[in-house]
Amino acid sequence: MSSPKNNLHEQVKLHRKNVFLEFLGSMNLAISILVVLAIASVIGTVLQQNQPYNSYIIKFGPFWHEVYQTLGLYDVYSAVWFLVLLGFLVLSTSVCVYRNTPVMLREMRQFRLRAKQKSLLSMKHSSHWQVDAAKNTKEYILQKAKLYLGQFGFQVKDEAFEKHHTLVARKGGINRVGYILTHVGIVVICIGGLIDGNLSLKVKEWLGTIKVEQRDLTAKDVPAISRLKPGESVSFRGSITLPEGSTSNFVFLNVRDGYLVQELPFAVELKNFRVEHYESGQPKSFESDLIIHDKERKNFAATISVNHPLIYRGYAIYQASFGDGGSELDLQIRPFFVKPLKGNKAQQLAIKGEVSKSKTVKTPQGNYTLEFSDFKKFNIFPNTDKDSRKQFTNYGPSIIFKARDESGQAREYVNYMSPIKLEGRYFFLSGMRESVDQDYKYLHIPIDANATMERFFKFHEIINDDARVLQMARATVASNIKAEDKTNTKMQQQVATAMVRLVGLFRKGGYVAIDKDIQAKVPKEKQLTVARAYMGVLQTALENMYLLVLREEGLDVIKGISKRDGTFFEDAVSAMAGLGYYGTPFYLQLTDFTQRDASGLQIARAPGKNIVYLGCVLLIIGVFMMFYIAQQRFWLMIVREDGGENFDIIFAGNTNRNEFGFNKRYRLFAEQLKALLTDK
């Protein structure tokens, strides 16, 4: 008691090392880490990782974006705190193994012959009985017990003590090895994972020897500080899109909101790319024929496909995706505007486009930039046949592009190359949407007898030609007018002007524009009547202009027009009614194409993989050993009091797994041993 403080101090000093190890290897720490890791992992799945930073700012606002970014929540699994947690898990598990292994190995080897009578009697599975000493010898009992327990695969050992003799049968010590394998397995997996993680990259970034590139550059313009030499990173996983016929000796590594260029010690050329499709149009398989160019070795060809990568010099080359590699497109601009017409030639302009490139078109309404984003050689959609059975129809090639006006606003279009059958008629379809989360709204352009759009555009041209509209209006009024009104030129003038104005409104905004006009100018109670009258006038005007088109085609319209031409009129008018909302002042027609595929490759190097797999094997074997091999021990103690007539037999057992099954076994053993040993 002289100096408790000092004493304590001494103790702490003595045990400091142990206390620290104790803490690291403690179960509480281990379980806490397991739980915290699980929770941390949740964050990374709920918050989409590694998105462009802009989309985060939009989602969370600048303040929280800053907070989340600082906490590393956009890339949780390589955040420092996450790695530290993993490090602690490895450390804790290692310490745990380090401390437990010697104890367990010792326990495995021990038989525990020295167990005391009292402790045996107090075991959960314990019983005792007596055997007549006159009829049995101790050796005979031991012999039989050994034989009996031995046949169940127990290792048996016995030892004579002063007053008693103890026999121990044990089995399943390997259960302990299971513990070691499991936990060593975890450590090994983590080490392998660490090798394949991007820690070295992170360190280089900290040291400033590497800088993530954020600009949109072509690979050869990327400065050296954002490039990694072959072998400079132990492990990586990058991707590249290779158009057919092109070669690359680098891949891009996505890092947060930027990228790095990882150079390869060889070059990969894409010779040919193939996609096969199911009847439903879904891709069935895709594969790439590659040629590997290696200065140090011979070039060779290889084919890869999904689930069948090529492993070369420790690099694995995977078929990841596919896309368009810059298909060449032949296009026609078919304007919805009327330039001063030279003669009556149809207005159109041929241009060439290429997927993932853009092209600017000049129009009287300003310049439009066409950004071609995709070309599809076919489009298969499910529908039902006449027996309402499901079938698939191919709608043929299509292009997807964005048209950006001078203010920077873009709409997305999908245009089909061939006419598509809908309700018995064929149309050229063009889908338009203002943003990607909308559905396309379609413009349906009906086809003429030659399966072209010529008639539609002819019709459109006439409607948009002010001079011809006026001429038509006058003629219409003149022919429809009653004889007595013939002289009223003022009224004729008025009707003709109204007709021209209605056509003008229709051109601009379809029926909606006319409706708005009525609502703005006509008193409410008269609106319906006026609307009916307007529709009649408009209909007549459009019909007459359509007849002009037919006449110009050389048809004899006096005999009346065919049902088909009639339907065409209706379809054409409803298409034109929607043109005001179509967005571009022209229709872009795909006339021909040369397809060029691109293959999305992923190239990875993961030298830690085999270490991880080794760890997995240890883990799996260990887990099964731990669960399904129970450590079992039975004690048979033979006691003979000095001069006693009987041997006292104590039979006890314990296990560390499966108490329930063990209990059954214990009872069987106890019963049979009792019968066997007291038998004669």
Add this chain to the structure above:
Amino acid sequence: MSENILPQQFQQQSWVKHLTIFDWLYAVAMLVGCVYAYNEYASYMDEYEIGILFLTGASLVGLGWAWKPFRLLFIIVAALSLIAINIYNPAMQALASEGITGQTAIDVLTDDSEKSKFFLKFLISSTSATMWMSALFFMATITYFIELFGRSEFAGKVATAMVWSAVTMGLVGLMVRWFESYLVGSDVGHIPVSNLYEVFILFAIITAMIYLYYEVRYETRAMGGFVLLIISASIGFLLWYHFDKGASEIKPLVPALQSYWMKIHVPANFVGYGAFALASMIGIAFLIKERALRKNPAGLLASRLPATDILDDVMYKSIALGFAFFTIATVLGAMWAAEAWGGYWSWDPKETWALIVWLNYAAWLHMRFTKGWRGAPMAWWAVIGLFVTTFAFLGVNMFLSGLHSYGEL
């Protein structure tokens, strides 16, 4: 008696001697089956799949030897499936000559037209068999509770028979579906573990089989109703998915799923999910029992439910089984990912949630083994585990995006 020979009644027979003629016949039948399947379908398989075929045969022999009722189950399932195939084959050929093939032909054979086949329409086409399974599981759930509260042993036996029948029909449904998928198109055919609809059937079957094993092992039917509740819930989902979303349609596989890995990864996973689900339901039974013992020790619940230490034991065994298989499944998944996506671990949401589930149960096992926790807290934890597991199984597909894009809702 000679010195080192035990009297007969105390001699343990080696396990080989325990095998009956039936065991051997079963093994031979299995071998014949594998060889037959090999001859018939080898052209569809790669070398790994051939390996998997024979390893599956061997494991089924092992399973049948270790768990005797499985032998009969297997033989009935095989027989019914073969019957279905033998009805399908000539009927499909007849229809093909009229120009009707694929899914359409299957529909004709199972719908209300004159050309439909009675057995296919009402019994053993994959859809009918699955419906039978569903109905039987629902009925078994109710019957188990009748047994529990009505103290009716007969009801108990009926319930057990229903579960066995449900498992049989479920397995027949899957086997026939496998065959049907090849009828839809030879390039469409694939093992029926590729989408949510199919794995839900698998989940119900596996959970029920694990339960049936414990039912005999622990000689009590009192857990049946509880376990069947979760199975019924999954069947409810399955039916909704079928009728509301038309999910039972056989669809071709996306390229990433065309791999032999799927054949082992998915079933291993579902042993895990099934076992975890079972453990959680036992956890609920445990909590109810404990509460009953506290509130009303003489009451029906307290007397009818199994002893708490039995429940505790089943709970542990089930979680251990689940953990072991989940470990295998996750490792297999990683190996598959390495081959298909170019990295064995990409922190994809599905992968990450598998890890979360795994860490959760690792923590559970540590608590039990190193801290000696038992009873109510562990039961609660097992119940919470069900939510974690369900999220990994379903929630990820519903709410999160990632590479595991099969079976979106």
